[in-house]
Amino acid sequence: MCSSVVERCPDKTEVDGPIPSTLTRHFGLLLFMNENDKNEAWWKPGVMMFTKMSGLIAVPVIIGLYLGRYLDKRFDTAPWAFVVSMGFAFTISMIGIGRLAIKYIHEAEINIKKKDTEHDTRNK
Numbered sequence: 001m002c003s004s005v006v007e008r009c010p011d012k013t014e015v016d017g018p019i020p021s022t023l024t025r026h027f028g029l030l031l032f033m034n035e036n037d038k039n040e041a042w043w044k045p046g047v048m049m050f051t052k053m054s055g056l057i058a059v060p061v062i063i064g065l066y067l068g069r070y071l072d073k074r075f076d077t078a079p080w081a082f083v084v085s086m087g088f089a090f091t092i093s094m095i096g097i098g099r100l101a102i103k104y105i106h107e108a109e110i111n112i113k114k115k116d117t118e119h120d121t122r123n124k
Helices: 020-028 044-075 081-124
Strands: 007-008 015-017
Touching: 044 081
Parallel strands: none
Antiparallel strands: 007 015
């Protein structure tokens, strides 16, 4: 993690004080931590991401399940309305998860670049 007094950097220069490892510097970024939110629990962003992704799976599937069963009973088309509605639910879930994942990856990349820039300016 960090050592004290003098540590050799990857570019073979010596620096006074502790140097956080790559894991230490980026651990909070992987959870999309914001430096301004010091009062926020460290696990909250991860739980929020899990909740959003779970909701993107569960909600369309539950709606598709009930809608498909209702349409099959109403029009006597068993199991075709159910299969089609579950296909739509699966497609909606995958598109939503993909978009959310791209959003989180983009946020993480921005935070990593920002942290690296801050880290570089402090060491100069």
